[in-house]
Ligand code: NMX
C-alpha cells in the first residue's frame with residue numbers, strides 16, 4: 001500500500017471508531033436550531049454536515065486542518081519554488097499531518113505516474129464547438145474520464161462497503177493527476193489554436209500545469225502553486241463542495257461527483273465570479289478610456305453597476321464578514337511581483353473604494369472582497385487575459401479539497417444525504433398551530 005493511503009487508512013480507522021462511540025453517547029444532542037428565515041434563505045449557518053478538511057470562520061477566514069493561509073505558507077514544503085506546493089496541502093487535508101519535503105515529492109511523482117488521459121477524453125472535448133464555455137468543456141472532459149472509475153467498476157462487481165474508501169482514494173488520486181492536462185488542453189484548444197503542450201515530467205503538479213498551459217515563467221509557476229493551494233477548499237457548505245458531498249452520498253463515484261461540483265462552480269455567484277471580475281474591470285477601462293482611472297471614476301462606475309441592478313463581482317460572501325485572507329494572500333504576492341501593474345492597481349483602488357459604497361446600501365452583510373476579486377489581475381499580468389478560462393483554474397484547485405473530503409466521507413461511512421423540505425402551505429399550517 002502506498003504511504004499516503006496507509007497513513008489515511010490508519011487515521012480514518014481511528015476517527016471512524018471515535019465517531020461511532022461519540023454518536024452512541026451523544027447522538028441525540030442538539031447542535032443547532034433552524035429558523036424559518038434560514039429555510040427560505042439558503043440554509044445559511046445551519047450546522048448540518050461534517051467536513052474534515054477545512055473550517056471557515058466568518059472573521060478570520062479559512063483554516064485547513066487548523067492552519068491559516070499564512071501558517072500554511074510558512075509550514076508546507078515549497079519544493080524548488082517559493083510558494084507552498086498544493087501536493088502538501090492535499091496530504092495535510094487527507095492525513096491531518098504536514099508532510100515532509102520527501103513525502104511531498106513522493107506525491108508529485110505519484111500524480112505524475114498516474115497521469116494518463118485516454119484519447120476519447122480529448123475527442124469528447126473536440127466534439128464541442130470552440131465557442132462552448134471552458135467550464136462546459138471541463139465538465140464534459142471529467143465526465144469522459146469517468147470511464148476510468150475504479151469505484152464504479154468495483155461497485156458493479158459487488159464490492160463490499162468496507163472497500164469504498166480505498167477505491168474512492170484511487171479514483172481521487174487518478175482524477176487529480178489527470179485534471180491539469182485536460183484543463184490545459186481546453187485552454188490551448190479554445191484560445192491557442194489547439195497547439196497542445198506535452199507535460200514536463202520533472203515539474204511539480206502546479207508548475208507542470210502552468211507549463212502545459214504555455215506559461216514557463218518561474219513567477220507564473222509560483223503563482224500557480226499559490227493559486228492551486230488557496231482555492232482548494234472552503235469547508236463543506238459552499239456550493240461546489242456541498243454538491244460533491246451530496247452527489248457522492250448516492251455512491252456516485254468521484255468523477256461523477258466532481259463533474260457535478262463543477263457545474264455548481266460555473267455559476268456567477270460562485271466560481272464564475274473570477275471571470276466576471278476581470279470582465280467588469282475590462283469594461284470599466286474601455287468605458288472610461290483609461291487603464292489608470294481615478295478613485296472618483298471608479299466610484300461612479302461602481303454606482304452605475306449597482307444602479308443597473310447588477311452585483312459588484314468579487315465582493316460579498318455568504319459566510320465571511322472580513323476581507324478574505326485568500327484575497328490578502330494574492331495581494332501580498334502582487335506587492336512582491338507586480339505592484340506597478342495597472343490592472344493590479346485598479347483592483348487595489350476598488351478595494352479602497354467599494355466597501356463603503358456597498359455598506360451604504362444597508363443590505364449587504366459583507367462589503368469586503370472575496371478570493372475572486374484579485375485572482376484575475378494576477379493572471380492578466382502574466383499574459384493570461386482569456387477570462388473565460390479562469391473558473392477552470394479554480395476548479396482544478398477545488399478538486400484537491402472536495403476529493404480529499406470525499407475520501408473521508410466514504411471512510412466514515414456517511415449515508416445518503418436527504419434533508420427534509422417543506423411547502424409554504426405546510427409552513428402556514430405550522431405557524432397557525434404555534
Ligand atoms: N454587489 C451588489 N449587491 C450585493 C453584493 C455585491 N457584491 N453582494 C451581496 N449583494 C446584495 C445581494 O444581492 C442581496 O440583495 P437582495 O436582498 O436585493 O437580493 C443583499 O446584498 C444581501 O446579500 P448578502 O446576504 O450580503 O449575500 P448572500 O449571502 O446572499 O450572497 C454572494 C453572497 C457571494 C452570492 C453575494 O455577495 C454576491 O452576489 N457577490 C458577488 C458575486 C461574487 O463575488 N461571488 C463569489 C463568491 C466567492 N466564490 O468564489 O464563490
Ligand code: MLT
Nearest residue numbers: 233234237238239318370
Ligand atoms: C468558495 O471558495 O467556495 C467560496 O468562497 C464560496 C463559499 O465559501 O461559500
